[in-house]
Amino acid sequence: MGSTGVSVYTPGQVVEETGFSLDTLRYYERIGLLEPIGRNAAGQRRFTQQDVGWLGMLRCLRGTGMPIAEMLRFAELTRAGDHTVRERIELLEAHDRRVEEQVDHLREQQVAIRNKINYYHSVVG
Amino acid sequence: MGSTGVSVYTPGQVVEETGFSLDTLRYYERIGLLEPIGRNAAGQRRFTQQDVGWLGMLRCLRGTGMPIAEMLRFAELTRAGDHTVRERIELLEAHDRRVEEQVDHLREQQVAIRNKINYYHSVVG
DNA sequence: CTGCAGCCTGGAGTTCACTCCAGGTCAAGC
């Protein structure tokens, strides 16, 4: 391990790691998607490994189109403790099904787009 | 064929067929995604088979995440005539690649979500 | 002839998810 026993991340490092913008990180904290992030003496955020891990989860959910409101629910369930694990499973499984539908849907429409492309190719020869 | 020689569609029928809302149809016409739709004596829209076909294409593009601005460009190319077919091909092929990326991306994140689900399952037993 | 459903217009309002801003603090390098 380095000079610090525990890994902490500056906002800049978290931006780097997660791909969220600094404004988005602050926004997520404000609305309660993140628990209040620890601060150093100067009041600057210091993210823990855990925070970064959680952000990874959020990125996954957002990236697959989960609305903020539902992520918020997931965050609350997570904070509420172990007795909510079943609910979290349900939430994620429902989301997983939606992702599956999204993929199917995209594939279907892709076929139509490709048909159009082929048609155009046949027009220009 | 029925009582009308050519098929025309009332706004309501187009809503039914395309899944776009009436407001969206009007919006699309306003911004130029649709050419001005024909009207009956009372000033009400009457969509042609062609209009409905074009709307099908739009639905496909929107449904795969193409921004309105780009659909507008596609609409303008289409209106401009046959000499734009190559540009249209390029536009659609670029979009097709983005759709492909979308699908890959979704699949990747889906794996992470499923891992999480499995982890939760292991927790509750 | 009355009522209602479906349609019309221009323009305002909404939702979502950020993103930006002004004005300020603090640490470190030159």
Place this chain on the structure above:
DNA sequence: GCTTGACCTGGAGTGAACTCCAGGCTGCAG
């Protein structure tokens, strides 16, 4: 000791894509 850059706050602004509204017309079922 001054500048620079990363960071802070509360709150306002943005962009995309609709969606809604008030007020008004028409055609037809009862």
